[in-house]
Amino acid sequence: xxxxxxxxxxxxxxxxxxDTQQGMRRRNLARVMHAVSAEGPLSRAxxxxxxxxxxxAVSTLVDELIRTGLLEELGPERPGRVxxxxxxxxxxxxxxxxxxxxxxxxxxxVCAVDLRGEVRARAVRHGTNRGRSPEPVVExxxxxxxxxxxxxxxxxxxxxxxxxxxxxxxxRDARTVVRAPNLDWQDVDLGALLPGEFPLTVDNEANFGGLxxxxxxxxxxxxxxxxxxxxxxxxxxxxxxxxxxxxxGFAGELGHVPVHPDGPGCVCGGRGCLEQYAGEEAVLRxxxxxxxxxxxxxxxxxxxxxxxxxxxxxxxAGTALGIALTGALNLLDPEGVVLxxxxxxxxxxxxxxxxxxxxxxxxxxxxxxSVSRLGPExxxxxxxxxxxxxVLDDPAAVAERA
Amino acid sequence: xxxxxxxxxxxxxxxxxxDTQQGMRRRNLARVMHAVSAEGPLSRAxxxxxxxxxxxAVSTLVDELIRTGLLEELGPERPGRVxxxxxxxxxxxxxxxxxxxxxxxxxxxVCAVDLRGEVRARAVRHGTNRGRSPEPVVExxxxxxxxxxxxxxxxxxxxxxxxxxxxxxxxRDARTVVRAPNLDWQDVDLGALLPGEFPLTVDNEANFGGLxxxxxxxxxxxxxxxxxxxxxxxxxxxxxxxxxxxxxGFAGELGHVPVHPDGPGCVCGGRGCLEQYAGEEAVLRxxxxxxxxxxxxxxxxxxxxxxxxxxxxxxxAGTALGIALTGALNLLDPEGVVLxxxxxxxxxxxxxxxxxxxxxxxxxxxxxxSVSRLGPExxxxxxxxxxxxxVLDDPAAVAERA
Numbered sequence: 018x019x020x021x022x023x024x025x026x027x028x029x030x031x032x033x034x035x036d037t038q039q040g041m042r043r044r045n046l047a048r049v050m051h052a053v054s055a056e057g058p059l060s061r062a063x064x065x066x067x068x069x070x071x072x073x074a075v076s077t078l079v080d081e082l083i084r085t086g087l088l089e090e091l092g093p094e095r096p097g098r099v100x101x102x103x104x105x106x107x108x109x110x111x112x113x114x115x116x117x118x119x120x121x122x123x124x125x126x127v128c129a130v131d132l133r134g135e136v137r138a139r140a141v142r143h144g145t146n147r148g149r150s151p152e153p154v155v156e157x158x159x160x161x162x163x164x165x166x167x168x169x170x171x172x173x174x175x176x177x178x179x180x181x182x183x184x185x186x187x188x189r190d191a192r193t194v195v196r197a198p199n200l201d202w203q204d205v206d207l208g209a210l211l212p213g214e215f216p217l218t219v220d221n222e223a224n225f226g227g228l229x230x231x232x233x234x235x236x237x238x239x240x241x242x243x244x245x246x247x248x249x250x251x252x253x254x255x256x257x258x259x260x261x262x263x264x265x266g267f268a269g270e271l272g273h274v275p276v277h278p279d280g281p282g283c284v285c286g287g288r289g290c291l292e293q294y295a296g297e298e299a300v301l302r303x304x305x306x307x308x309x310x311x312x313x314x315x316x317x318x319x320x321x322x323x324x325x326x327x328x329x330x331x332x333x334a335g336t337a338l339g340i341a342l343t344g345a346l347n348l349l350d351p352e353g354v355v356l357x358x359x360x361x362x363x364x365x366x367x368x369x370x371x372x373x374x375x376x377x378x379x380x381x382x383x384x385x386x387s388v389s390r391l392g393p394e395x396x397x398x399x400x401x402x403x404x405x406x407x408v409l410d411d412p413a414a415v416a417e418r419a
Numbered sequence: 420x421x422x423x424x425x426x427x428x429x430x431x432x433x434x435x436x437x438d439t440q441q442g443m444r445r446r447n448l449a450r451v452m453h454a455v456s457a458e459g460p461l462s463r464a465x466x467x468x469x470x471x472x473x474x475x476a477v478s479t480l481v482d483e484l485i486r487t488g489l490l491e492e493l494g495p496e497r498p499g500r501v502x503x504x505x506x507x508x509x510x511x512x513x514x515x516x517x518x519x520x521x522x523x524x525x526x527x528x529v530c531a532v533d534l535r536g537e538v539r540a541r542a543v544r545h546g547t548n549r550g551r552s553p554e555p556v557v558e559x560x561x562x563x564x565x566x567x568x569x570x571x572x573x574x575x576x577x578x579x580x581x582x583x584x585x586x587x588x589x590x591r592d593a594r595t596v597v598r599a600p601n602l603d604w605q606d607v608d609l610g611a612l613l614p615g616e617f618p619l620t621v622d623n624e625a626n627f628g629g630l631x632x633x634x635x636x637x638x639x640x641x642x643x644x645x646x647x648x649x650x651x652x653x654x655x656x657x658x659x660x661x662x663x664x665x666x667x668g669f670a671g672e673l674g675h676v677p678v679h680p681d682g683p684g685c686v687c688g689g690r691g692c693l694e695q696y697a698g699e700e701a702v703l704r705x706x707x708x709x710x711x712x713x714x715x716x717x718x719x720x721x722x723x724x725x726x727x728x729x730x731x732x733x734x735x736a737g738t739a740l741g742i743a744l745t746g747a748l749n750l751l752d753p754e755g756v757v758l759x760x761x762x763x764x765x766x767x768x769x770x771x772x773x774x775x776x777x778x779x780x781x782x783x784x785x786x787x788x789s790v791s792r793l794g795p796e797x798x799x800x801x802x803x804x805x806x807x808x809x810v811l812d813d814p815a816a817v818a819e820r821a
Contacts, residue, residue: 287780
């Protein structure tokens with residue numbers, strides 16, 4: 018069977034549910050949840066008019082969502098933005114929560130997000146994971162997960178699932194890290210190492226960063242290219258509100274797009290890849306600096322101080338990004354480009370040469386390049402929110418597990 | 420509103436239909452049509468088991484499809500591949516048909532395809548359209564369309580729609596040719612010039628070529644990059660069985676991916692674009708030949724005769740294609756690459772350098788590069804079949820118009 022290049026996990030309101038009476042009910046439960054989540058507090062009548070069902074049908078659905086603890090009634094005394102009097106509905110701040118985790122090259126982080134999208138607990142451990150074997154790293158991560166889950170439980174939340182962001186390629190099984198060169202991990206089945214009691218999703222940090230931008234960014238279009246960097250450079254392609262994952266799950270490897278085809282050799286086997294010009298270590302090398310732990314902080318600090326070598330290195334990195342992005346924009350025609358992760362912190366010195374290269378090479382109006390406000394928080398928040406979105410997309414499934 | 424980057428037109432069985440009882444009936448009619456189209460002749464019981472509905476529900480749907488002339492009953496005397504005795508159902512060879520048309524740089528072509536996928540009428544006019552204004556070209560095309568429709572009507576077919584392939588960028592309104600540099604057309608509204616009596620869809624030839632490959636190719640995966648060339652080089656990105664169109668409808672511009680960023684200037688405003696190394700005219704120039712009308716025939720003939728200049732020029736074009744495709748594969752991770760259009764006829768001389776460049780630059784197992792068997796027929800067949808697919812995807816809509 019052909020694995021779909023497109024998002025396989027449910028990404029719209031219950032899109033993958035079967036086309037039966039039962040499936041219709043589940044899809045309609047999802048519509049109610051999404052309407053209240055996006056625009057609540059709302060009265061039953063307002064929900065009905067938003068989603069095009071009768072008031073009676075909506076009442077039945079709402080009753081079920083209140084019974085299973087996903088919606089709550091604010092009562093007639095707090096009509097909020099509701100037009101006519103009536104009991105306003107809101108997404109519950111108790112009940113299911115999404116647990117997000119991140120395995121970074123230099124840190125571990127975990128957080129719990131409720132259905133309203135608020136972070137309710139978090140834990141971080143700084144220190145390099147480079148060259149450590151997976152078992153002790155995952156054991157430490159598991160400790161942080163248990164601490165965050167316990168904190169969340171004290172606030173009446175239970176974990177609906179765990180999503181883990183990793184700096185590497187993840188297979189379409191959403192649990193195997195196929196290759197994480199900067200951790201020196203290969204073919205690591207995180208599903209076998211992590212606690213089995215929560216539904217688990219593992220994904221590339223760039224993908225979770227792109228989803229965070231889609232869900233939490235300001236005025237993010239539904240079609241964009243999210244470019245992020247830690248040591249490598251990755252991109253998330255968001256198409257019509259979903260991630261484009263690739264047949265093997267490896268789409269978005271912007272770092273290995275050839276920029277100068279006869280340039281220096283790259284770990285991928287190619288030559289002159291973008292990563293050789295715009296990856297953090299390449300920029301440090303070009304600026305004559307030693308790679309340490311806080312690479313972005315070092316570069317940003319020196320650039321802000323006017324260090325000419327660092328500024329030149331970042332300018333050249335911006336030019337290389339502009340060349341690689343010219344190819345990507347010609348292929349994909351997205352509405353915009355968002356710089357996230359480490360690139361967000363370096364944007365003031367990358368953007369001028371990047372934008373001039375893009376406008377020199379592409380016809381028509383310049384494409385919007387914006388800078389993520391989530392920065393390095395993106396992947397962790399995207400992971401936690403992916404669990405929350407899955408609950409909103411199929412509330413009936415989580416209600417069965419409640 | 421954000422235009423979706425992904426295929427907006429219905430591309431799966433009735434995917435875009437509303438989620439009501441009526442919508443469910445329409446989606447189930449589509450499922451019956453697709454099952455019989457893909458695997459027919461089939462009995463009602465076989466259809467029911469294929470699509471997971473009861474025999475009684477399927478009978479009601481089948482009766483409606485027979486009444487509106489989309490299915491026909493072969494009778495119990497021809498059980499075909501049906502397991503148990505019963506009247507076998509087949510897609511009708513009369514009724515609605517798809518009219519495909521192509522405006523090429525050097526020709527015009529029109530054909531009619533029935534719901535079974537057979538070409539039932541066709542008309543072609545050779546001669547250059549380069550530099551001609553749109554009105555007389557479209558007038559000639561309209562003459563060919565009327566002739567093909569008349570021929571098809573004599574066989575009991577009526578036109579369910581007209582789809583036109585053009586060598587240029589088409590807006591998401593699916594009727595405006597924004598830019599066709601090799602015709603020298605700009606902002607031409609074909610909807611205003613073509614006869615208004617059929618539903619009209621205009622699309623880029625590379626897109627229709629990619630869809631033809633998806634629908635008619637042998638063992639084509641659901642996720643692939645279809646690369647074709649006439650004078651320009653275009654690509655169709657097929658993702659999970661649908662075209663990725665881009666925000667403005669301009670995705671797939673592989674010809675303007677930078678290959679050597681300091682190379683020769685291009686019409687697009689960029690430098691060193693793939694088209695400057697692997698477009699037909701670039702290859703002719705590199706081989707020291709004059710561009711004439713049958714450019715591919717000239718190159719293929721000389722290459723087959725062993726002309727060293729032509730062979731070298733094609734080898735270098737293959738290398739440039741390999742560099743640009745390395746970037747595309749890293750970004751998109753498709754299952755394979757299909758060379759179509761003019762590239763199919765030149766494949767014997769392009770493929771060796773193209774494949775060696777790809778395997779030199781990309782890690783892991785070599786990606787399958789295959790050659791389209793449809794060749795230059797692809798866009799025309801893709802256009803006609805897109806109309807047929809729309810009928811299969813929502814048979815109720817066409818039945819209302821019958």
